[in-house]
Amino acid sequence: MFPTNPNQLKKMMKQMGIDIEEVPAVEVIIRTKSEEYIFRNPSVTKMSARGVETFQITGSYDVVEKVDISEEDVELIAEQAGVSRDEARKALEEAKGDLAEALMKLQQP
16 A cells, blocks of 8 residues: 655655656646647646656646637738737637637727
């Protein structure tokens, strides 16, 4: 049976050649083709054993769908709304790529 005391567990793992280290992470982002998992203020542990490093991430996260936005769409919205390319891209991301919705958001007073 494993010890329940964290210090004893750490000592036992060290004896087995497993090093454990807390990583002071502020944010962790895991990107897939279709979405991102964003962990804010996570608890991250790095374990090293036999030349292999493994990371364990715990905490709450948000899932954000990735939207493929073309440079042509950004340029079109920037021109139509009279805003910078950065503002146009942000509006398109918030509108999940919907050109009409992004343009309407930017034209609202």
